[in-house]
Amino acid sequence: MRQNAPFLSAGAILTLCSSFGQTFFISIFAGEIRADYGLSHGAWGAIYAVSTMASAGVMLWAGTLTDRFRVRALGPWMLGLLVLACLAMALSPVVATLALTIFLLRFLGQGMMSHIAYVAMARWFVATRGRAVALAALGFSVGEAILPVTFVAMMGVIDWRWLWVVAALLPLAAIPLIRHLLKLERTPQSIAAEDPSPGMGGRYWTRAEALRHPLFWLLVPALLGPPAFGTAFFFQQVHLAEVKGWAHVELVAMFPFYTVTAIVSLFGTGWLMDRVGAGRLLPFYQLPLAGCFVLTPLVAQPIWMIAPLILFGIMQGSQNPIVTGFSAEFYGSRHIGAIKSAVTAIMVLGSAIGPGLTGWLIDLGIPFPAQMWGIAAYLIVTSVIVWFAVNRARQALPAAA
DSSP: OOTTHHHHHHHHHHHHHGGGGSHHHHGGGHHHHHHHHTOOHHHHHHHHHHHHHHHHHHHHHHGGGGGTSOHHHHHHHHHHHHHHHHHHHHHOOSHHHHHHHHHHHIIIIIIIIHHHHHHHHHHHOSTTHHHHHHHHHHHHHHHHHHHHHHHHHHTTTSOHHHHHHHHHHHHHHHHHHHHHHTTTOOOHHHHHHTOOOOOGGGOOOOHHHHHHSHHHHHHHHHHHHHHHHHHHHHHTHHHHHHHHTOOHHHHHTTHHHHHHHHHHHHHHHHHHHHHHOHHHHGGGTTHHHHHHHHHGGGOOSGGGGHHHHHHHHHHHHHHHHHHHHHHHHHHOSTTHHHHHHHHHHHHHHHHHHHHHHHHHHHHTTOOHHHHHHHHHHHHHHHHHHHHHHHHHHGGGSOTTO
16 A cells, blocks of 8 residues: 555545546435426436436447556546536536536546546556455545535535535546656556456457457346446435435435445455455345345334445445456456446446436336335346356456466
8 A cells, every 4th residue: 555555546536536426426416406407206317317328328438548548647637527517517507408417427427537547456456456446446435425414414505506616626626636646657558568467268358359258248237237226226315215204314314334334345345356356256246235125115214224224335345346356357457448448338327227217117106115126136136147157257267367
C-alpha cells in the first residue's frame, strides 16, 4: 500500500466520483424528480432504463479507450464531463433534457469512472490484483456510506437542484488531484508489452475472441442479475419505504450496516481472490443477494432491515473484485480494457433493466417486496449455470492459475 499509494488512491478517487452516476445517489431524488416532471413510477423507471441502456451501448466503444490512454489523461477528461452532467441535472427544464442528463450521469459515473479505475487495477497489479481492486472500490463504499444520508438530510433545507451543484464540486476537485497522483504512470501499451498474465489456453484474448467463446454468454445472465436487482433495490427505496409504512430517512439510516459489510467483504474477497482465484468465487457471490431478497418481504420494522442489508453488502463488496479479477484471469490482461468494457456494458444494461422492470410491475399493482422472491429464484438459477460454465473453463487455465 505504501509503495503504490498514488495509484491506489487514484482508483479510489475515481470510484468515489462514480457515486454521482450510481443509482444509490440518483434515487434519493426520485420523489422530487417525479413531482417536478409529473412522472409515474413506470414513466420515471422507463426514462432511467432507456438512458442507462444508451449508456451501456456507448460503453462498448468508450471502454476501449483504457487500452490506449493513460488514466492520467483519460480520467480528468471524464471527470470534467461528469461535472457538466451534474450541473445539467440542476438546470434540466423538461423531460427530454432529463433523459439526456441521466444518460450522461450513468455513462460517465456508473460506466466510465468505475471502468477506468478497475481496468487500471487489473492492469497495474497481478499477484495482488484482488486487494488492489478492493482498495480502489473503497471509494465507492465511502460514497455509499456518506453521500445518501448527507444529501437526504440537506434536502430538508436546500432545493434538490442546488444539491446537484454541490455534487459537481467533488469531481471538479478530483481533476488536479488525479493528474498529480499519476505523474509517473506508464502507457497501457508499455504494460502490455511485458504482460505476464495470460488467460485460458495461455493466450491473450481479444474482445472478439472472448465474445465468440460460449463461456462469455453463459455468464451473461449472472452479470445482469446483481446490477439489475441491486440497482432496483436502491432505485425503489422511496417506494419500498412507502409500502412498508416507514419514513424514507428510517430506511436510509440502516444503509451504513450495508456499507460497513460491503467494506469488510471488499477486503475479505480481495484477500481470498489472490489466494484461490476469481473463478472459484464467481459462482457464489450472488447468493447473499438472493438471501437479501428472501428476507426483505418478511421485515416489518426498519431495524430488522439490518440482516438483509448485511447480506446485500456481502454481495456488493465481493462483486467488483471477483468480476474484474475473472476477466483478467480467464482472458488475460493485455486487452482487458476492451473485454471489461463488454462486461461493464452488460452490467450497465442490467442496471437499466432492473428499475424499468420493477417500476412497470409496480404500476401493474405488484409492489416491489412482492417481486423479491422471484428475483431470488433467478439469482440462484444463474449461480448454478455459472458454476457449471466456470468449472469447465478452468481446465483451460495456465497451471499457475
